[in-house]
Amino acid sequence: MKTCIIVGAGGRGKDAYAPILAREHLLRVVGVAEPDADRRHAFCETYGIAENMAFDGWQSLFSQRRLADAVLICTQDRMHLAPTLAAIRCGYHILLEKPISPLTAEIDILEDALVGYDCVFMTGFVLRYTPFIRKIRALIDAGAIGDVMNMQLNENEGYWHHAHSYVRGQWNNADTSSPLIVAKSCHDFDLMLYLLGRHCTHIASYGTNGYFKAANAPGNVPARCTDGCAFADSCKYNAVRQYTAGEGRYFVHKFGCGTEDTAIIEALRSNPYGRCVYHCDNNVCDHQVAALEFEGGIAAVFTVSAFSQRNTRTIKLMGTEGEIGGCMEDGEIVLRRFADGTTEHFTVTHDGTKHCGGDGGLMRRFAEAVNADERFADARIFEAHRLALEAERVRKRNES
Ligand SMILES: NC(=O)c1ccc[n+]([C@@H]2O[C@H](COP(=O)([O-])OP(=O)(O)OC[C@H]3O[C@@H](n4cnc5c(N)ncnc54)[C@H](O)[C@@H]3O)[C@@H](O)[C@H]2O)c1
Known part of the structure; x- marks a missing residue:
């Protein structure tokens, strides 16, 4: 089993990813870089980390030669580029949390730095690893609804979740973290690209941050x-x-x-x-829509909104032969076929890890790639981020 180091032992590094890696014996967690001494010590105790493998930040970790096979970079949004470039210089397999960066220039720099990189590079796009999304993709691939013509995707944030993260909390300021549609929804652009298998040709967007005033x-x-x-x-x-x-x-x-x-x-x-x-001093949107056209004239509408009871994603795909609808958190998928008028219901279960099993799915895929020394770079990672950033750019232009 190959080894890894967690960079940033917070919500993602310590609470979400490390426990899955250890519990399922996917990668051996042998180090941590975390400036918060309490978190670092607690992490070392839980995973039996040797003293010389506990660092007070990514800077001291990456100033040394490579000390493990992989790193999971789980620092905050504005603190992704520098540690990732340093990890590339050291030659680690890398999982970098999403969003890669809220700045187009940084995404360009990272994409350039990865040209010819001979190791794994993945980002925290957990949703495409959920059994729910995998099932929908399998139905599309099997031709269950013919050619997909339209897609609707809703990210219903939950009013309480939005208030916590985007009004009061760490992602409430686009200038110090990311715009809502980048922080929260780069995932959703990844899902649209993953499910449709086409590139986006045009995008329009509207939204405001008017309510929490x-x-x-x-x-x-x-x-x-x-x-x-x-x-x-x-x-x-x-x-x-x-x-x-x-x-x-x-x-x-x-x-x-x-x-x-x-x-x-x-x-x-x-x-x-x-x-x-x-x-509060929040300046990120509380609701935003994006209308997208994909190659072949496929049209999609995406909505992210604070104004929902539940924190859940709902989806509908409309094709020439039928339609698929579903709610991710319920694991419910409905397939209707036009020709014979049949309706099929599927209930998808998951492993209990966060994001409807996406956290577990991502960790298993990352560990598989690292253990096999794969060279894995997926261009859609960058395309999804660029779409989210473009949606925000267009929204701001429409606002002014
Ligand atoms: N994939 C997903 O679905 C998902 C979900 C939530 C958050 N995220 C993203 O994950 C990232 C981390 O979010 P979080 O909730 O874990 O944040 P967090 O604030 O809980 O954790 C970040 C950690 O990084 C540490 N840190 C600060 N400076 C450091 C340094 N120099 N070296 C090493 N560590 C340092 C902090 O002390 C903190 O413990 C963010 O970019 C966030 O947007 C992704």
């Missing part, structure tokens, strides 16, 4: 939900309720305060997540 507050509200808001009982974004009893509980590990309600409320008094959503 003071003007939409229910009345005179304080800056923090912990400051005695008169609308606390009726506000769906009430941070105290969201993080102690609502869907937001899932994110509480990010607070580093434990899971007691009193500790969570105390943390909300000063951390970004206790802020009233109508008094």
Whole structure:
């Protein structure tokens, strides 16, 4: 079994990927680069990392010769290019989290740097590895709906998820992280390319970040939900309720305060997540659509929106012989054939890893490629990012 080092032991590196690699004996986790001393020590303890394989950042790791077969670069969006170029210089197999970068110039630099690179390079496009998407792709490939003519893809973020990540949290500012359609939806552009198997020829996009503003507050509200808001009982974004009893509980590990309600409320008094959503400094869209034309005249419409109850993707593909519809989180796929009027229902299950089994699927594919010393670079990775960035560029132009 080949070895790997985790760079950035946060939500993705420590909580999502490393446990799968270790549990399924896919790659041996032998090192970590993480500046947060508590996280680094906890990681070393869990995986039995030797002292000389624990680094306080990617800089000190990559200043040495290659120390393992692969690295998983799981730092934040704006901290992807430099460690990846350094990892390429050292000759590692690389998994780089998505988005590769929110800047076109950086994507160009990375693509150039990978020309002729003799190792694996993959990105965190977990969704194309889900059993749900694989099943839909198999139906299309088997000709179940004839030639695909149209596609609708919706990324229903869940109002609570959007508030956590894109209003109060780490991806709320396009200038320090990424625009919503890049951070959240480069995945979806990858899915469109993966399922249609065609290049995109034209793209249009509209969207705004108009809702989470003071003007939409229910009345005179304080800056923090912990400051005695008169609308606390009726506000769906009430941070105290969201993080102690609502869907937001899932994110509480990010607070580093434990899971007691009193500790969570105390943390909300000063951390970004206790802020009233109508008094934040977010500048990313709360909804955006993109209309795309692909080669052969296939048309697709993609919508990402904060305004949904559930955090789920829904999809519909319309073909000359039938249609396919589905909901990823439910694992439900419906196939209708025009000629004989039949309807078939499929229920797809997964391994329980996050993103409907995509995290597990990606790790297995990455480990397979590393263990076989493959040379794997998929041009669609870059195309999907460029489409997301182009959608944002066009949206901004339409806005002005
Ligand atoms: N593939 C997916 O579906 C998916 C899902 C969520 C997030 N992401 C992406 O994954 C990336 C990481 O997200 P996250 O939620 O794990 O973030 P995080 O903030 O939880 O983790 C990032 C970690 O990088 C560490 N770090 C900072 N500077 C470093 C340095 N110099 N060297 C090494 N480590 C350093 C931080 O201390 C932190 O622990 C982001 O780009 C995010 O957009 C991808």
